[in-house]
Amino acid sequence: MAHLQVIALDGPGGVGKSSTARALADRLGYFFLSSGSIYRAIAWSALRRGWRRGEPLAEGLLDEVRIDVGAGDALRVDGEPIAERLGSDAISEATSLLSTLPDVRELSNRVQRATVAGIAEEGRYPGVVLEGRDIGTVVFPQARHKFFITASVAVRAERRFAELTRTDPALTLEAVTRALQARDERDSKRAIAPLKPASRAIVIDTSSLSADEVVEAMLREIQGEA
Ligand code: DC
Numbered sequence: 001m002a003h004l005q006v007i008a009l010d011g012p013g014g015v016g017k018s019s020t021a022r023a024l025a026d027r028l029g030y031f032f033l034s035s036g037s038i039y040r041a042i043a044w045s046a047l048r049r050g051w052r053r054g055e056p057l058a059e060g061l062l063d064e065v066r067i068d069v070g071a072g073d074a075l076r077v078d079g080e081p082i083a084e085r086l087g088s089d090a091i092s093e094a095t096s097l098l099s100t101l102p103d104v105r106e107l108s109n110r111v112q113r114a115t116v117a118g119i120a121e122e123g124r125y126p127g128v129v130l131e132g133r134d135i136g137t138v139v140f141p142q143a144r145h146k147f148f149i150t151a152s153v154a155v156r157a158e159r160r161f162a163e164l165t166r167t168d169p170a171l172t173l174e175a176v177t178r179a180l181q182a183r184d185e186r187d188s189k190r191a192i193a194p195l196k197p198a199s200r201a202i203v204i205d206t207s208s209l210s211a212d213e214v215v216e217a218m219l220r221e222i223q224g225e226a
Helices: 017-028 035-048 089-098 102-122 135-139 153-164 173-189 211-225
Strands: 005-010 031-034 127-132 145-150 202-205
Touching: 005 017, 005 135, 017 031, 017 127, 017 211, 031 035, 031 102, 035 089, 035 102, 035 127, 089 173, 102 127, 102 135, 127 135, 135 145, 145 211, 153 173, 202 211
Parallel strands: 005 127, 005 145, 031 127, 145 202
Antiparallel strands: none
């Protein structure tokens, strides 16, 4: 992995990490990898196999599930393309619960590191932008650049509400805010890999910045140092 640049982008839910990371990767010609979508894929697979809140995961599920991360939105679980189906609140909720389990995190970290190793080997991309909650702290603490982006709960809830009401018009802003707060609490208080800025991370509050301004701020940091 000697000449693959790794950029870690962490932050809470609803802050626009995915679109920011994707835009940054586009601008740099890097591969974009969302660790959240790997956790979501595991949750999707668990729900499909009948997992319910409060129950243990089915025996063997984590050994059997095959997750392939392709370029763009080509995520596949057991050969099935599922990227489009991972955004619902039910999946978000299940993912937040399941991502507290050590075995789930281990599998996700394995998939992330194997994907990055595969990209390095392939040699098509000069780097990768990885986004999540613990990229800079746990998965790639050696990343060349680390960013932690954040925004107030109100701003994040509004952004997420605007996104979700397109497909679920019955949703209320209050419900979205409550769900976001519960997930924040769980993500930042869990025992393993809690959400927090990594050492060396550059923290950007995006509450009053446009998506473009966030990407520009990151590019300035990256290019200033290059
Ligand atoms: O970023 P996202 O909303 O797609 O993440 C979905 C869930 O996965 C979220 O509740 C936290 C969890 N997650 C995590 O624990 N660690 C990561 N690196 C990425 C996501």
